[in-house]
Amino acid sequence: MVSLVVIFALSLYVAIAVLDQISIQIGPYSPIFGGAVTGLIMGDLKTGLIVGATLQLMTLGVATYGGATVPDFLTGSIMGTAYAIIAGKGAEYGIGLAVPIGLLLTQLDILARMANMFFQHRADRFAAQGNYKGVERQNVWGMIPWILSRVIPVVVGLVFGQTVVNAINQFIPQWFMSGLKAAGMILPAMGIAILMRYLPLKSFWPFFIIGFTFMAYFSKSITILGVALIGLAMAGLYMMFAEKGNAQPAPAAAPTPAPTPGAPVAHEDLYADEEVEIND
Amino acid sequence: MTKLDKRDISKVYWRNIFGLQWGWNYERMQGLGYSWVMMPVLKKLYKDKPEEMKKALQTHLGYFNTSQPMSHLIIGADIGIEEQTGMQDEEAIVGLKTGLMGPLAGVGDTLFLAIYRTIVFSISAYMALSGSAVGLLLPIVGGILLLWLRRWFTTVGYVQGAKLATEFATQMKLLTNAASILGLTVVGALIPSVITYTLDLKYKMGKVTLNAQDMLNQILPGLLPLAIVLLSYWLLGKKSMNSTKLIFVLIALGMVLGNLSGIFGWLGGLF
Secondary structure (H helix, E strand, O other), X not given: OOOHHHHHHHHHHHHHHHHHHXXXXXXXXXXXXXXXXXXXXXXXXXXXXXXXXXXXXXXXXXXXXXXXXXXXXXXXXXHHHHHHHHHOOOHHHHHHHHHHHHHHHHHHHHHHHHHHHHHHHHHHHHHHOXXXXXXXXXXXXXXXXXXXXXXHHHHHHHHOHHHHHHHHHHHOOHHHHHHHHHHHHHOHHHHHHHHHHHOOHHHHHHHHHHHHHHHHHHOOOOOHHHHHHHHHHHHHHHHHHHHHHHHOHHHHHOOOOXXXXXXXXXXXXXXXXXXXXOOO | OOOOOHHHHHHHHHHHHHHOOOOOEOOOEOHHHHHHHHHHHHHHHOOOOHHHHHHHHHHHOOOEOOOHHHHHHHHHHHHHXXXXXXXXXXXXXXXXXXXXXXXXXXXXXXXXXXXHHHHHHHHHHHHHHOOXXXXXXXXXXXXXXXXXXHHHHXXXXXXXXXXXXXXXXXXXXXXXHHHHHHHHHHHHHHHHHHOOOOOOOEEEEOOEEEEHHHHHHHHOOOHHHHHHHHHHHHHHOOOOOOHHHHHHHHHHHHHHHOOHHHHHHHHHHHO
């Protein structure tokens, strides 16, 4: 049984984190914070960091583009870290649990987003009466479904924690656990693949290869930050050449003002392959 | 005509930072939040005009959805227009909101969700994997810089008003392309560094031990991670595939890869 203080602290944290997720996104909403804070509260920061960081890397590309629902890896990382610490079986065990938990909790996220339609309709009624204070209140109440959809699973999961963990240990065979472990190691591929779909890979693929090659061959001497700086330099070069390219046709086009230089159209084309639907 | 001052813009800015999505719902998405964010300005502009207030409330409760950082440009422009003409040009306001929310969502999601998030959080996760929590400060520092940028967006939107629609969008595209280059470079680098799976297969023949992973490394380091990413990329291009289904595919693949030595051992036992 997890102590009441821990349950209270984690509930408070997840409430703050979900509000962060739908507003400023400064950090607490991310799986890496979820793991680290849970680890800190439960006295095993290192396990929390590893669970959180692995989930973070796995979900890099999984963002709520256009308000789509995505698996709740925030709550997943909290529960995964908590169970790993309770069972004392290390970070991989937690990662393996966090993924299915996050997937399962997708349903609660959907429920919360549906529940807020109730407040939207109340706001419509107040608007028809010109009652702006009534409209205002509805948006504030909209926080409640968001908070409940995260706090309830955390409380339930922690109260029944030991029972759940014991049940898992009894029923799950060894091959399944080592399979989950390998799955945890390859799942970041998903986040990366979504990003590749989302970014204009077809227009700018050479830069992707440069980044990969630097890291693949020089991983002992270069860090991600180093590669990011190379990328920044290449982006800067692109800006220089693109601006130069745009400036040149301008004088030629001056006598006939009607057709503007084709630059915006060209940029439009670069976006053509970005039309990717990411359904969650 | 009622004039707005700096404090009104600040109020809208802070409301936008915190509450645009509190009331997010499937029907109007950020509509409920939009009206809440605009409220300090609406209260001031339509204080003695109940009919215009009603109209404004109903307009702003309508469907709206865009990238949060970018919403500041739209809301800023909306304030600028309503300060000049009130609710007279209702259609112009709805047109501005809906016309800008789509393109700016694309730009904003690429810049702030795909690229910014990838770079900042991958660096901090990378540091965390080696046991250091210092990297957690990075998103917070970045987040504070973003707050400043979003404040600037609000002002630009307010000052430029409707002009913003055309001019700002072309500049943004060049910037987005440059940011995409940076993003794709980092994405490429992430593959060999975050996918840590290695083959645990050894083949013994007398004194010689063949290590499958070493052989792969001689072809191309990071070959296996690259192959798994390209497979995922290809699968995501399929109509029937989405990221949730892909998770199950990768878990199934993990089940096989995690038990390779067992599987080969079992196969070997058959002969």
